[in-house]
Amino acid sequence: MIEKFEIFIEKHHLSCLKKEVSLKFFTTITCGGEADYLAQPDSYDELSKIFKFICENNIPYKILGNGSNILVSDNGFHGIVISLKNLPYSIELHDKKLTVSAHIEGAHLQKKCILEGLSGLEFLNGIPGTVGGIIAMNAGAFGHEVDSVLDSIKAVTHEGKLVSVQAENIHFSYRKIKLPFENYIITEGTFNVHKKSMHDVKALCDNYISQRKSTNLWHTLTFGSTFKNGTDYYAGELIEKCGLKGYSIGDAKISETHANFIINNGNASSKDVYLLIEKMKDEVKKKFGINLELEVKLWGDFSYAGK
Numbered sequence: 519m520i521e522k523f524e525i526f527i528e529k530h531h532l533s534c535l536k537k538e539v540s541l542k543f544f545t546t547i548t549c550g551g552e553a554d555y556l557a558q559p560d561s562y563d564e565l566s567k568i569f570k571f572i573c574e575n576n577i578p579y580k581i582l583g584n585g586s587n588i589l590v591s592d593n594g595f596h597g598i599v600i601s602l603k604n605l606p607y608s609i610e611l612h613d614k615k616l617t618v619s620a621h622i623e624g625a626h627l628q629k630k631c632i633l634e635g636l637s638g639l640e641f642l643n644g645i646p647g648t649v650g651g652i653i654a655m656n657a658g659a660f661g662h663e664v665d666s667v668l669d670s671i672k673a674v675t676h677e678g679k680l681v682s683v684q685a686e687n688i689h690f691s692y693r694k695i696k697l698p699f700e701n702y703i704i705t706e707g708t709f710n711v712h713k714k715s716m717h718d719v720k721a722l723c724d725n726y727i728s729q730r731k732s733t734n735l736w737h738t739l740t741f742g743s744t745f746k747n748g749t750d751y752y753a754g755e756l757i758e759k760c761g762l763k764g765y766s767i768g769d770a771k772i773s774e775t776h777a778n779f780i781i782n783n784g785n786a787s788s789k790d791v792y793l794l795i796e797k798m799k800d801e802v803k804k805k806f807g808i809n810l811e812l813e814v815k816l817w818g819d820f821s822y823a824g825k
């Protein structure tokens with residue numbers, strides 16, 4: 519399959535592709551191996567062409583945002599990783615609807631909202647993802663989730679077509695969305711916002727940021743919550759009750775502050791992180807009979823890690 523892709527690249531003179539790219543520094547936990555290919559198209563036309571080809575030929579692929587919710591195997595990902603980073607971007611306001619390119623980072627979006635006095639998205643402040651990742655994960659914090667503010671998205675389909683999908687046609691659940699079709703790349707999100715004073719928007723953003731800073735996980739190498747919470751439990755609480763706070767394998771450690779967070783102390787391998795994940799799962803299962811569900815996405819094969 520990959521050979522077919524190489525022929526396709528040559529034929530179309532695509533310069534947006536790099537071979538054997540380490541994904542380590544494309545993730546916030548900062549570990550993991552190489553992708554066979556990293557595609558960073560610089561036009562939407564190129565993005566559509568590549569995606570259509572990938573889907574037609576069943577080539578394994580992943581869409582990369584800011585890498586703040588993924589763990590890549592030390593053996594890498596055998597397939598094509600698509601990043602939107604080099605595409606043109608825009609943020610536009612039309613009648614209380616803010617339309618934002620998917621590869622814009624949440625932090626950039628917040629700056630815009632503060633400067634223009636646009637309220638509604640403050641709860642996203644401090645989530646280190648891109649708009650595409652935030653939508654794809656139905657990200658949330660402080661009692662709000664993306665579904666409460668999303669108007670619509672634009673996405674490239676497996677046929678390489680750009681389509682709009684209204685929020686009411688998206689099925690949202692906890693850290694998950696389902697579109698009416700499989701295989702898509704979100705290229706744009708439109709959010710409902712309302713006018714407030716710049717001061718009020720900033721004050722709310724600052725409040726959320728200071729709550730985040732108080733958890734002491736600011737600027738650490740992590741992918742945020744490892745597991746999803748259940749309807750009647752917090753994953754972090756269960757892990758803490760298993761006495762695992764501060765437990766480490768290699769250079770990967772369960773945070774002393776928040777037991778659902780794994781921290782890379784500098785030189786952790788993905789195997790270290792993976793074994794820690796398994797340890798958390800096993801201990802919680804043993805003590806509470808609960809199967810924790812991963813929030814973080816695993817890319818590549820982890821069977822080499824054993825248990």
Ligand SMILES: Cc1cc2nc3c(=O)[nH]c(=O)nc-3n(C[C@H](O)[C@H](O)[C@H](O)COP(=O)(O)OP(=O)(O)OC[C@H]3O[C@@H](n4cnc5c(N)ncnc54)[C@H](O)[C@@H]3O)c2cc1C
Binds near residue numbers: 583585586620646648
């Ligand atoms: C310190 C820290 C704090 C965090 N706090 C929170 C929090 O409060 N709430 C919360 O919900 N999350 C939190 N997270 C997790 C993470 O930031 C979010 O899940 C975020 O939405 C991921 O965005 P990303 O751009 O980094 O996506 P990535 O991690 O790159 O990808 C995540 C998933 O989204 C998919 N994806 C990304 N972009 C697109 C696209 N354009 N089209 C289709 N699919 C796409 C990827 O394929 C992957 O499946 C935190 C993470 C960290 C490191």
